[in-house]
Amino acid sequence: MNRFIRLLKDWTLPVSIALGAGVYLIFAYTPGLEQASAFFAPIMETILPMFMFFILFVTFCKVDFRKMIPVRWHLWIGGQQVLFVLLMVALILCFSLKGDNLILAEGILACIIGPCAAAAPVVTAKLGGNLESMTTYTFISNFITAVLIPVFFPLIEPRTTIDFAEAFFLILYKVTLVLIVPMGLAFIVKHFFSRFHYWVIKVKDLSYYLWGASLTIVTGTTVKNICHAETSISFLLLIAAMSLFLCFLQFAVGWRIGSSCGSIVESGQALGQKNTAFAIWIASVYLNPLSSVGPGCYILWQNIINSIELWRKGKAGKMRAS
Known part of the structure; x- marks a missing residue:
């Protein structure tokens, strides 16, 4: 039993992905469970934001707010995100992409322009990176995204009319709900409810396992969207392959930038781990x-990379211990 529990702890993310995909497929394709699937779907959609709120609240309880200041790698990673977006938009416009080619390019753009994942600080802390630095960049990345979307999306989708101020403040409103509210609550708890704060932070890896649970729900939703996509299997495989390549590319560029700034873990997570729920939303609304x-496929790839990183860190730790 202890060995099984240790296996679950070491491979939380792959287990969450497999469980989410498996449970959805069972409910969706087993006769007699269709009604149960329809019943649980809205419940899962309601629970997921709660999971994200508690994940960030627990994470922010461990943050030293005095250390949340911009550093050099923030500039390089933010600039790289902007550069990737410029290159992708230029490719779409210069080659006047249409049809499936445009859909594929828009899927890539959604993964690039999307902000750093709100859960990125959780993985960064688990990998031994700087939690405060990663948290700071999460806010910077969301601000960059809020500026880029209303500027570039009307260029590639002329049918989409986006008012800059309206889109900018809509995105900032979502950022406020997702990031600022749990951070404010964590700040209050940390400074005025010390006993409860101690109880929260003493539970080892609480935010990580909450994130694993939320990943199960997200994976089920992702598999559902892929299964119901109205296109050919070959095109879905092409999108999946391109998102895999893009995921590895963004992590690799992040690691390369981080190696020169002494922040490999933070830079890799900042550029590679994306808020895919947000990216799916902007793709559905504006593209x-x-x-x-x-971005639905991207979430699977980025968490596989995270799993490999966590496995390597755990293996290195065991070797040092021996």
Whole structure:
């Protein structure tokens, strides 16, 4: 039993992905469970934001707010995100992409322009990176995204009319709900409810396991969207392959930048781990809805990379211990 529990702890993310995909497929394709699937779907959609709120609240309880200041790697990673977006938009416009080619490009763009994942500080802390530095960049990345979307999306989707101020403040409103509210609550708890704060932070890896649970729900939703995508299997495989390549590319560039700034873990997570739920939303609202399959696949790839990183760190730790 202890060996089984240790296996679950070491491979939380792959287990969460497999469980989410498996449970959805069972409920969706087993006769007699269709009604149960329809019943639980809205419940899962309601629970997921709660999971994200508690994940960030627990994470922010461990943050030293006095250390949340911009550092050099923030500039390089933010600049790289902007550069990737410029290159992708230029490719779409210069080659006048249409049809499936445009959908594929929009799926890639959604993964690039999307902000750093709100859960990135959780993985960064687990990998031994700087939690405060990663948390700071999460806010910077969301601000960059809020500026880029209303500027570039009307260029590639002329049918989409986006008012800059409206889109900017809509995105900032979502950032406030997702990031600032749990951070404010964590600040209050940390400074005025010390006993409860101690109880929260003493539970080892609480935010990590909450994130694993939320990943189960997200994976089920992702598999559902892919299964119901109205396109050919070959095109879905192409989107999945391109999102895999893009995921590895963004992590690799982040690691390369981080190696020169002494922040490999933080830079890799900052550029590679994306808020895919947000990317799916912007793709569905502002671009061709089918392009949302791109960030849907991306979430699987980025968490596989995270799993490998965590496994390597755990293995290195065991070798040092021996």
